[in-house]
Amino acid sequence: MxxxxxxxxxxxxxxxxxxxxxxxxxxxxxxxxxxxxxxxxxxxxxxxxxxxxxxxxxxxxxxxxxxxxxxxxxxxxxxxxxxxxxxxxxxxxxxxxxxxxxxxxxxxxxxxxxxxxxxxxxxxxxxxxxxxxxxxxxxxxxxxxxxxxxxxxxxxxxxxxxxxxxxxxxxxxxxxxxxxxxxxxxxxxxxxxxxxxxxxxxxxxxxxxxxxxxxxxxxxxxxxxxxxxxxxxxxxxxxxxxxxxxxxxxxxxxxxxxxxxxKKDPPELQARHDMMRAKLSGFMEAPQTVGRRYPMSDTSLPARYARAIATYRHGDIRAAIAQIDALIAVQPNNPYFHELKGQALLENGRAAEAIAPLRRAVALAPDPTLIQIMLGQALVATNNPAHAEEAIAILRNGLAREPDTPHGYQQLAMAYGRKGDYAQADLASAQAAFARGDIKTARELAARAKTRLPVGSPGWVRADDIVAAKVPPPPNRR
Incomplete structure (x- = not known):
């Protein structure tokens, strides 16, 4: 640029x-x-x-x-x-x-x-x-x-x-x-x-x-x-x-x-495309706009999907879960309906209830990496130390495929904190800051992690890389 x-x-x-x-x-x-x-x-x-x-x-x-x-x-x-x-x-x-x-x-x-x-x-x-x-x-x-x-x-x-x-x-x-x-x-x-x-x-x-x-x-x-x-x-x-x-x-x-x-698009591909557009509307548009675009008279699956999302984001969580469960009844093997249920529960403070639908979504999705990270978040959000080890394994697996995910590293840091492993918690927090582009904070956290990690260990080497990283140039402002 x-x-x-x-x-x-x-x-x-x-x-x-x-x-x-x-x-x-x-x-x-x-x-x-x-x-x-x-x-x-x-x-x-x-x-x-x-x-x-x-x-x-x-x-x-x-x-x-x-x-x-x-x-x-x-x-x-x-x-x-x-x-x-x-x-x-x-x-x-x-x-x-x-x-x-x-x-x-x-x-x-x-x-x-x-x-x-x-x-x-x-x-x-x-x-x-x-x-x-x-x-x-x-x-x-x-x-x-x-x-x-x-x-x-x-x-x-x-x-x-x-x-x-x-x-x-x-x-x-x-x-x-x-x-x-x-x-x-x-x-x-x-x-x-x-x-x-x-x-x-x-x-x-x-x-x-x-x-x-x-x-x-x-x-x-x-x-x-x-x-x-x-x-x-x-x-x-x-x-x-x-x-x-x-x-x-x-x-x-x-x-x-x-x-x-x-040549026309295959009907199943058109159906997935319509669901994508409904999902974008439900998440990104005001409820009134969603209602006009997908009125109650429209009983198609995309319309019900958009309204369920809008309800959970702006309305009654009970009504939203009922609508999502109705979608799952129509397509029980649709991973993204289970993901939506888990996300709605998690974001409404019901982390323990979110775990089961997110596990189901991970099992069904062709590429479950992002859903795995959400599942790890749900496990951490329960505040149950018994879930810490599983959360760490799931988050590390997801971050190995999605290494530029600050939120995933933040959850990993919290999971390590639940275990009392503050060296790894500092390293994960440093990686989160680095992924956000906050190099100053990343260096400070990585330097602290180095003092707690065995010299030459994989974690120590990663922390050392962050400490030695060059500060990127400031972004252009147009």
Missing amino acids: AQVVPPHTSERPRSARWASRLAAVAAAAAIAVPPLPAHAQQRGGGVPLIRDAEIEQLLKDYTQPIFRAAGLAKANLKIVLINDKSFNAFVVDGRRIFVNTGALAESTTPNQIIGVLAHETGHIAGGHLSKLRQELANVQTAAVIGMLLGAAAVAAGSAVGGGAADGAGQAGMAAIHATQHAAQRSLLSYQRAHEEAADRAAVKFLSATGQSAKGMYETFKRFADQSMFTARYADPYAQSHPMATERMAALTEIARTSPHWD
């Missing part, structure tokens, strides 16, 4: 100021898709991430065929959910695809969001980020040379004096302006080419997996229709993405040639 350029002073050479501004503009454009929202740049607890076993499993099932078609099956790519209502998905490196919850909520079919994910996979498979960074370096080099030549012309004009000086100075400044403008256009042109390439790659991946590109087409067409008025007088060479009309024309040509154009 671009570093914020500090305000210049009157003593700073103007050519240097232009070079800094160009570097900032170029660095800001170095991401081939819209950047992380400003409020998402905060570290640790300030990052509005969403973690949910059900949604993450669904997105994994959406993307695995795409990743295989792209030759990325072994790349260990992750989907990261951002708590943002806008429709957006983007990549910032070759390891993660970020998806806003708004994109999931607005996609009415699996195919629509799968098409978006296929497009972002196209950026990763094409190595667009690394290529764009190299292009950025090339642009900056050319721009700096142009600026230096312009600055030299300004200096030469000053040495001559008089009218000649004015002409040379104006020519020099014109050269600086032209260099910056040309560099920016060159970089944006490079980005547009990447977007077009990602569109073509996405259609290829979808065709290879026997899926339609219609959902991707529908999504981008909606964006095109929304931007048609504002883009009417836009300069096509000052856009980082292809102009809407051009993009849709190219996408239509390649997407409609697929033999799978009219």
Whole structure:
């Protein structure tokens, strides 16, 4: 991400100021898709991430065929959910695809969001980020040379004096302006080419997996229709993405040639997609909004799911548990209904009662890691020392798979505290602080843990690593 350029002073050479501004503009454009929202740049607890076993499993099932078609099956790519209502998905490196919850909520079919994910996979498979960074370096080099030549012309004009000086100075400044403008256009042109390439790659991946590109087409067409008025007088060479009309024309040509154009999503996948959207509504929208979106007259499973979640979050826990039990009666082997019951009980101070449904959820879920961490939390929350050993085993197992989970380390620290193992409690607390990005606190806790742990033991080595860790740079503020 671009570093914020500090305000210049009157003593700073103007050519240097232009070079800094160009570097900032170029660095800001170095991401081939819209950047992380400003409020998402905060570290640790300030990052509005969403973690949910059900949604993450669904997105994994959406993307695995795409990743295989792209030759990325072994790349260990992750989907990261951002708590943002806008429709957006983007990549910032070759390891993660970020998806806003708004994109999931607005996609009415699996195919629509799968098409978006296929497009972002196209950026990763094409190595667009690394290529764009190299292009950025090339642009900056050319721009700096142009600026230096312009600055030299300004200096030469000053040495001559008089009218000649004015002409040379104006020519020099014109050269600086032209260099910056040309560099920016060159970089944006490079980005547009990447977007077009990602569109073509996405259609290829979808065709290879026997899926339609219609959902991707529908999504981008909606964006095109929304931007048609504002883009009417836009300069096509000052856009980082292809102009809407051009993009849709190219996408239509390649997407409609697929033999799978009219293929529908499997009903069971559509059902899971509808449940995901209902879950997001229940957790993230006001009860009145949930009621309007899923009125009592709607007796579908997604509607009942959304209302049960909204009831537990904003209403009577007894009514909520009754609604969740009714869902379990319909699908007794749905792990996420059992998880919801455990979560509702846990968050309402009934930790002992939460253990049984969470155990059931862990047994049924295809990837129970996040649910395991919640089960560990429930065991700790009972305040029963007899549960401490089991909680430690469960939490350590979960954290081995999800090592960047501050909350899990906090629960682990509490479990160790119940046992009276304060050395391991300090280490777990240090790991929690480190995962949050609070390096100062992490170092202090790790240093204390080192004094309590045997020198050279695995825990001592981990604590020493935290003490020696470099402080990360402060996050950008946009």
